[in-house]
Amino acid sequence: MTGGRATGKVKGMPMRSRNGVAYRFDPGALCLELLTTGGPGPYRKYEVLHAPADLAAWADRSRLRPSPLPVLEITEDEVAEARRVRDALFRIVVARTAAGGEQPPDPADVAALNEAAARAPLTPAVGPDGARHWVRPADGTRLLATVARDAVELLTGEYAHRVRACAADDCQLVYVDTSRPGSRRWCSMEHCGNLHKVRALRARTAEPGEKP
Numbered sequence: 667m668t669g670g671r672a673t674g675k676v677k678g679m680p681m682r683s684r685n686g687v688a689y690r691f692d693p694g695a696l697c698l699e700l701l702t703t704g705g706p707g708p709y710r711k712y713e714v715l716h717a718p719a720d721l722a723a724w725a726d727r728s729r730l731r732p733s734p735l736p737v738l739e740i741t742e743d744e745v746a747e748a749r750r751v752r753d754a755l756f757r758i759v760v761a762r763t764a765a766g767g768e769q770p771p772d773p774a775d776v777a778a779l780n781e782a783a784a785r786a787p788l789t790p791a792v793g794p795d796g797a798r799h800w801v802r803p804a805d806g807t808r809l810l811a812t813v814a815r816d817a818v819e820l821l822t823g824e825y826a827h828r829v830r831a832c833a834a835d836d837c838q839l840v841y842v843d844t845s846r847p848g849s850r851r852w853c854s855m856e857h858c859g860n861l862h863k864v865r866a867l868r869a870r871t872a873e874p875g876e877k878p
Contacts, residue, residue: 677690677692678690678691678692678854679691679692679693679699679702679727679728679729680727681702681854689854690854691839691841691853691854692841692854693839693840693841693842693853694825694841694842694843694844695816695817695820695842696728696729696730696812696813696816697755697813697814697816697817697820698759698820698829698840698841698842699724699727699728699729700724700728700748700752700755700813701752701755701756701759701839701840702839703715703720703724703752704749704752705752705753705756706753706756706757709756709838713749715745715748715749715752716745717742717745718740718741718742718744718745718806720745721740721744721745721748721806721809722735722738722740725738725809730788730812731798732797732798732799732800734788734800734804734809736800737800737801737802737804738800738804738805738806738809739803739804739805739806740805740806740809741805741806744805744806744807744809744810745806747782747806747807747810748806748809748810750778751778751779751782751810751813751814754772754774754775754776754778754779755775755779755814755817757771757772757775758771758772758775758776758779758817758821759829759840762821762826762829763829763830763831763840779814779817779818780814780818782810782811782813782814783811783814783815783817783818784811785807785808785810785811785814786807786808786811787808787811787812787815788800788804788808788809788811788812789801789804789808820842825842825843825844828842828843828844828848829841829842830842830843830850832851832852832853832858833851833852833858834852834853834858837853837858839853841853
């Protein structure tokens with residue numbers, strides 16, 4: 667998927683749980699990183715894309731390397747479009763992960779994703795130092811096209827059947843399981859995976875009649 671692995675940095679996006687615990691979440695794809703910014707319906711309360719600076723900050727945290735911030739220019743309309751396409755992708759992914767993946771996505775959501783993917787993406791180039799750089803024009807529309815193309819690649823590629831939701835009952839984060847055995851269950855072992863271990867231990871050691 668676009669952007670590859672987060673080289674030179676600890677893998678994953680910096681996240682913070684509802685009780686303030688910091689951890690890192692690697693969803694395995696650029697497009698799924700966008701789903702951490704909010705979503706439709708009940709996920710609207712988690713919305714963080716309110717202004718151009720918010721979308722730029724997300725791009726800086728994402729697996730795009732290096733950060734496109736030096737050349738990135740974003741408008742208010744592009745932020746609104748990012749929310750629209752993100753919500754469409756969110757519903758497509760939920761349809762993919764719910765009910766064994768048998769629920770077809772809304773054609774309108776698929777059309778919104780394809781429309782974004784059809785636009786010109788961010789353009790990489792080899793810089794004077796031999797490293798990759800992003801060149802102008804680099805705006806919110808191109809950023810979103812890059813994300814949408816990554817989504818198309820994911821949803822039609824070899825890992826399409828491995829797009830999953832975290833196994834924790836109180837977590838809605840989505841990831842693609844790129845592990846060799848395909849046995850990943852948690853958004854993050856240091857967060858939901860660790861909480862599961864702690865709860866399981868308490869359940870095993872609890873006295874009869876005592877709540878774990």
